[in-house]
Amino acid sequence: MADAASGSTDKSVQVKLVLLGEAAVGKSSVVLRFVSDEFQPNKEPTIGAAFLTQKCRLEDRVLRYEIWDTAGQERFHSLAPMYYRNAQAAVVVYDITKASSLEKAKSWVKELQRQANPNIVIALAGNKLDLVQPSASPSGTSSSESEDEADDATATPGEAPSSSGGESESLRQVPREEAQAYATEAGLLFFETSAKTGEGIVEIFTEIGGFCDIFDEKVFEYLYLPVAKKIPIEHILAATRGGAGRPGAAGGRAGNAQDAAVNLEENANKPKDACNC
Amino acid sequence: MDNAGIFDVIVIGTGLTESITAAAFAKAGFKVAHLDENVYYGGDEASLSFEEYINWAIHAKDSTQFSSISLSSSDALPNSRQYSISLSPSVIPAAGPLISSLVASGVSRYGGFRLVEQVAVYSNHEVKTVPGSKEDIFKDKTISLLDKRRLMRFLVFASGDEDFEARTELEGAKADMPFVEFLKTTFSLDQEMAETITYALSHCVSPSDKALSALRRLRRYLRSAGRYGHSPFLIGQYGSSGEIAQGFCRTAAVAGCVYILGKEISSITRNRNFDESQSTPTYTLTLSDFPETITCDLIVSSESRFPAGLLGNTGDILRIPPAFPAAGGEIPFTIARGVCIIDQPLSFVSRQESSSSEEGDGQESRPTLDTGIFVFPPSSLSTGAASSAVTVLVVGEGTMSVPKGKWILYLSTSINTAVSPEQLLKPYLDMTLSLSSSTDTSIIPLFTSFYLQTTSPSSYTTSSTKSSLNTSSRPDHSFGSSLPTILLSPAPPNSPLPDSGDAAAVNAEAVFWEAVKALKSIKASKKLRKTLEDQVPPTVIRDEEEEEEEEELVEIESFWPPVVNEEDDEE
Numbered sequence: 001m002a003d004a005a006s007g008s009t010d011k012s013v014q015v016k017l018v019l020l021g022e023a024a025v026g027k028s029s030v031v032l033r034f035v036s037d038e039f040q041p042n043k044e045p046t047i048g049a050a051f052l053t054q055k056c057r058l059e060d061r062v063l064r065y066e067i068w069d070t071a072g073q074e075r076f077h078s079l080a081p082m083y084y085r086n087a088q089a090a091v092v093v094y095d096i097t098k099a100s101s102l103e104k105a106k107s108w109v110k111e112l113q114r115q116a117n118p119n120i121v122i123a124l125a126g127n128k129l130d131l132v133q134p135s136a137s138p139s140g141t142s143s144s145e146s147e148d149e150a151d152d153a154t155a156t157p158g159e160a161p162s163s164s165g166g167e168s169e170s171l172r173q174v175p176r177e178e179a180q181a182y183a184t185e186a187g188l189l190f191f192e193t194s195a196k197t198g199e200g201i202v203e204i205f206t207e208i209g210g211f212c213d214i215f216d217e218k219v220f221e222y223l224y225l226p227v228a229k230k231i232p233i234e235h236i237l238a239a240t241r242g243g244a245g246r247p248g249a250a251g252g253r254a255g256n257a258q259d260a261a262v263n264l265e266e267n268a269n270k271p272k273d274a275c276n277c
Numbered sequence: 278m279d280n281a282g283i284f285d286v287i288v289i290g291t292g293l294t295e296s297i298t299a300a301a302f303a304k305a306g307f308k309v310a311h312l313d314e315n316v317y318y319g320g321d322e323a324s325l326s327f328e329e330y331i332n333w334a335i336h337a338k339d340s341t342q343f344s345s346i347s348l349s350s351s352d353a354l355p356n357s358r359q360y361s362i363s364l365s366p367s368v369i370p371a372a373g374p375l376i377s378s379l380v381a382s383g384v385s386r387y388g389g390f391r392l393v394e395q396v397a398v399y400s401n402h403e404v405k406t407v408p409g410s411k412e413d414i415f416k417d418k419t420i421s422l423l424d425k426r427r428l429m430r431f432l433v434f435a436s437g438d439e440d441f442e443a444r445t446e447l448e449g450a451k452a453d454m455p456f457v458e459f460l461k462t463t464f465s466l467d468q469e470m471a472e473t474i475t476y477a478l479s480h481c482v483s484p485s486d487k488a489l490s491a492l493r494r495l496r497r498y499l500r501s502a503g504r505y506g507h508s509p510f511l512i513g514q515y516g517s518s519g520e521i522a523q524g525f526c527r528t529a530a531v532a533g534c535v536y537i538l539g540k541e542i543s544s545i546t547r548n549r550n551f552d553e554s555q556s557t558p559t560y561t562l563t564l565s566d567f568p569e570t571i572t573c574d575l576i577v578s579s580e581s582r583f584p585a586g587l588l589g590n591t592g593d594i595l596r597i598p599p600a601f602p603a604a605g606g607e608i609p610f611t612i613a614r615g616v617c618i619i620d621q622p623l624s625f626v627s628r629q630e631s632s633s634s635e636e637g638d639g640q641e642s643r644p645t646l647d648t649g650i651f652v653f654p655p656s657s658l659s660t661g662a663a664s665s666a667v668t669v670l671v672v673g674e675g676t677m678s679v680p681k682g683k684w685i686l687y688l689s690t691s692i693n694t695a696v697s698p699e700q701l702l703k704p705y706l707d708m709t710l711s712l713s714s715s716t717d718t719s720i721i722p723l724f725t726s727f728y729l730q731t732t733s734p735s736s737y738t739t740s741s742t743k744s745s746l747n748t749s750s751r752p753d754h755s756f757g758s759s760l761p762t763i764l765l766s767p768a769p770p771n772s773p774l775p776d777s778g779d780a781a782a783v784n785a786e787a788v789f790w791e792a793v794k795a796l797k798s799i800k801a802s803k804k805l806r807k808t809l810e811d812q813v814p815p816t817v818i819r820d821e822e823e824e825e826e827e828e829e830l831v832e833i834e835s836f837w838p839p840v841v842n843e844e845d846d847e848e
Contacts, residue, residue: 051386071530078536080523082387085515115358129478175527261675262392264376264385 002219014063017208018068020072020112021093022104023075029195030093031067034205039196041252064207084116089208096192097110099173104184109186114179121191123204126179129196132172282571284308284535287562287794288581289542291848292320293365293518294766296525297785302792303532305833309573311529311802312564313582314321316539318523320579321730322365322680322777325517327357330616333364334726346728347699350729352715354618361516361678362616365769366670367777368393368510368650369517371501374601375778376511377787379521381837387524389514391675392506397625397713398477399657400469404625404712407477407652410507424470431464431474442494442642452489456481459488476666480773482691483665484655486759510725512648512777513721514677518778540564545576545587547725547762559762559799563581566738575801576763577792583765597791601776601783611731611756612771613663613698615688617706618724623713624670625649632651647673647684650774651713653705661704663690667708668774683723691772698727732768760798764791793833 019027021034035054054215056063068087073079084235092108094101105124112122116130183190284307288299291313299311317323321342325333331351337343354360369375379385394419396407408414411432414425434446441447444603448465456479460471475481479495501509513521530536546561558572581595622645653667661667667690674681685707686700711719766788769777 069531071527072533073527073530073536074539075535076537078538080527082515082520082523082527167496228633262390262511264390264505264511 006109007258014064014066015088015209016066016068017089017091017205018083018087018116019070019091019093020074020105021102022095022098023072024099025095025098025101026195027091028069028092030091030125030127030193030201030204031069033195033198033201035067035156037198039198041196041206043103054205056205058206058211063205063209081115084112087116087120089121090116091123091125091204092210093127094126094174096134096179097128097131097171099101101113102126102174102179109188116258121189121208122187123191124186125200125204126174126176126190126192127195129192129199130217131267133194164218256259282569283558284310284573286310286575286577286792287312287560287573288573288577289313289524289584290582291315291318291321291538292322292579292582292769293436293522293525293781294769294785294788295320295577296522296529297378297382297782298766298788298792299534299835300525300529300532300787301382301532301785303529303768304382304838305793309529309534310573311526311534311536312446312540312542313538315348316353316470316540317362318521318526318538319519321581322363322518322522324363324519324783327360327362329628330362330709330726337728342731344729345698347726349722349725355655356680359680360618360683361515361520362685363405363519363678363687364773365518365771365777366614366672366689367518368512368670368775369778370498370509370510370775371504371506372500373497373779374782374786375521375776378782378837379524380524381840382528383551383840384524384528386522388521389677390505390511391648391691392508393510393647393648395510395625396477396508397649397651398473399651399653399712400473404467404651405473406626407473409509410506411504420470424467427465428470431460432499433463435492435495437751441489441496443617447489447492452487454488455484456491457484457488461478472657476654477652478652480652480679480775481666483760493772494776497779510650512672512676516678517676518781523779537564537567540567542584542587544585546843548572549589549595553847561627574791574819575760575796578760578763578765579789580765580768583763588763593760593762594728594765595763595791595795596765596787597767597784599767599770599780599784600787601770601780610727611693612689612691613696613701614728614730615686615698615702615706616724616726617688617710617722618679619684619686619688619710619720619722619809620672620682621714621716621720622646623649623720625651625713626805646671647675651709653708656705658708660708661701662696663701663705664693665691666773667705670774671706689772690776692729698729699725702727730771732771743774759794761791762799764788789836 010086019031020029029039031052032040035052051066051068054065055069056065068083070079070083074085092112094103094105109122109124112120179192180190184186189204191200191204191207193204195201286302286307288295288302291299291311294309295461298522301308302309307480313320313414315323317325317329318348323333326790331348331353334346334348335351338346349738376385379388384717396409397404397408399405405419406413408417408420411429414420414428414432417425420428420773430691434444442452442845451459451463456475457471458469460466460474461468464472475491475497479486479491480498480823481491481494498509501588506512526534526536541564542562543565544563548557548559548561558578561570561572563570618807623644624645650749651669651671653663653665655665658667667688670687670689672687673684679685683726686706688709690705694702706722706725707719708721714720760801769780769784771777
């Protein structure tokens with residue numbers, strides 16, 4: 001019953017990426033900036049899509065990010081185990097103008113280390129960098145991306161010895177050095193970003209991709225069951241979720257149990273046995 | 278966030294039925310909160326890690342549904358988190374209502390599925406492969422030519438398009454005849470073949486299962502074969518039902534449903550001034566360790582999770598009768614279950630078969646399987662006492678619910694009398710492990726657990742006619758005070774193996790439509806009151822509420838709105 005759809009043969013690699021972080025730190029905005037290069041100042045909570053996809057070209061290969069948003073399920077600690085399954089990368093977002101959001105980010109990192117694939121690539125992103133930058137930001141209006149979240153951005157003057165100067169730096173509650181030190185210690189990629197101006201956003205995704213590249217597909221091959229289990233990603237993805245023309249869906253491994261994996265959306269009703277005796 | 282705690286519907290319990298219902302509500306535009314007292318999704322159909330299972334077993338002892346729970350050991354196996362042990366092991370017919378709902382709602386993208394590789398039956402002290410297709414029957418050398426003809430005649434009859442009622446084969450009282458007898462008398466099939474069809478193809482539970490309902494079920498299964506492969510059945514990865522429930526919950530969340538897990542409901546208040554002001558919600562709920570109260574117009578709850586004790590007056594409760602199985606399904610109330618973890622592969626090919634098969638030439642070992650169903654017809658095992666069929670569902674690493682090199686066996690049989698589930702099922706487990714061991718020695722389990730599960734009979738006391746919701750047991754709700762404001766969704770049947778998921782999907786849809794009806798009546802009655810009030814001195818009515826109301830009275834046309842293909846938004 002070789003069910004394998006003869007998919008397109010482009011060399012793109014799929015990466016499931018999950019977003020985590022406290023509510024209103026700008027998770028969805030980060031993705032929106034990356035996926036459609038947009039910014040909505042009054043972004044509603046959650047993104048309203050199952051997941052967003054975005055291709056990212058990296059030297060000779062194409063990474064196809066499948067980005068999962070929490071859909072608000074993190075609010076009351078109700079994220080399902082399904083959310084973490086087979087995630088190859090995670091972006092944990094905090095708000096540099098809100099110290100508690102870094103603490104929350106740390107607990108998400110712990111949760112990822114507990115729940116997710118041990119090989120997961122985690123990036124820590126300190127968002128809302130525009131809020132602490134001088135008014136010369138390219139967008140012209142230096143008003144915060146979180147006008148609507150003013151209560152989140154309560155200014156605590158005098159904190160955070162500034163590294164770059166500028167009067168807005170006073171809004172900063174998380175010094176870059178502190179977050180960087182934590183990221184290094186925990187083995188995370190680290191960025192400071194602004195979904196509003198776009199600063200640092202694409203870098204997150206290209207660097208994650210580059211990280212995966214260094215491992216030369218090993219990251220993708222060893223999924224979820226890291227040590228003993230080797231299943232090519234094409235199988236997992238074909239098995240995990242559907243869509244015609246999935247890359248590599250045809251690459252079968254003879255005699256493997258994965259042969260029976262099914263893609264529900266592959267709706268073709270195969271003709272039943274033709275015999276009529 | 279002004280109206281954060283105000284919902285149209287609060288759904289209690291994250292079992293598959295409730296999760297599907299919640300997703301449908303959220304997608305239809307209602308404001309929904311979905312609660313579960315457990316910290317995990319899935320309720321009584323959850324998929325649990327090994328440690329969570331042990332924990333569940335220790336705590337479920339207090340519940341009315343689960344009893345006689347035994348554990349061979351409460352020490353965790355290594356890689357506990359790589360197990361997804363299902364509390365409601367099941368398979369899914371490939372062309373059934375659950376698969377339709379999965380595809381129509383887009384939830385299928387979240388879950389992986391695989392085909393059940395093989396079905397086998399215990400017959401004449403051997404494991405015998407059940408032919409899954411006409412091809413298989415032709416190839417099967419153990420069936421005589423005459424029997425093949427008879428079998429074909431039956432399969433053509435069973436899988437045809439005509440209503441069974443219209444067929445001469447079912448004339449007389451044959452529809453109510455036990456299925457095995459029907460097969461023997463009407464289609465001249467021998468006992469062995471009749472039993473195989475009854476228990477391994479039609480998945481009948483007991484010898485008294487009636488012909489018509491068995492035929493209807495068989496037809497559904499036969500039509501499922503060939504959709505995704507030659508097996509009619511799929512099994513979801515990571516524990517099937519529990520994982521699928523999570524998928525529906527995520528879809529609900531994406532559509533705006535709010536999730537609060539791990540909180541017990543500490544009070545439900547029916548708001549007294551409900552009748553006085555149109556804007557007052559029907560119920561206010563408080564949760565333990567949760568600062569905010571939440572309100573709603575309608576509560577939808579799984580029957581087993583509803584905290585009825587918190588509510589004095591139960592006159593507003595409407596118990597939705599199961600819409601599935603449609604007719605004549607005999608559903609057992611108590612089922613004995615066993616869970617067994619092994620670290621050696623099984624083979625559902627008899628030693629005889631494997632040595633005689635062509636592919637077996639030159640190979641010593643028997644072909645092993647990842648996923649399969651092994652059925653013991655009633656009274657087939659001399660050392661076993663089960664009066665109903667015993668089924669063994671095997672899942673391996675292909676279902677992503679075990680670590681590599683491990684398999685879970687789920688045993689189940691329905692029972693009429695109180696027995697120890699372990700005593701009852703142990704002989705069947707032992708026979709399975711010795712017969713289908715791929716080596717010559719019997720397999721020693723790493724872990725076993727047994728329990729009884731009782732489904733409240735009240736769910737099934739409906740008439741056996743095609744249950745029409747309009748003629749349900751509901752008292753005549755005259756306009757106004759006695760609108761149903763709490764709907765209880767039926768628990769899915771605990772057997773046969775392929776039916777619980779489809780039942781959840783069908784029942785969820787029934788609950789959904791009933792809820793939409795109820796919400797409309799509630800809104801309409803409030804609106805009427807409002808217009809009445811408007812004639813008296815005008816009370817202050819905030820605009821946003823008016824708008825909301827308009828929005829909700831919009832006609833809902835389908836259970837699942839069309840899925841937007843989010844995959845096309847790339848450049």
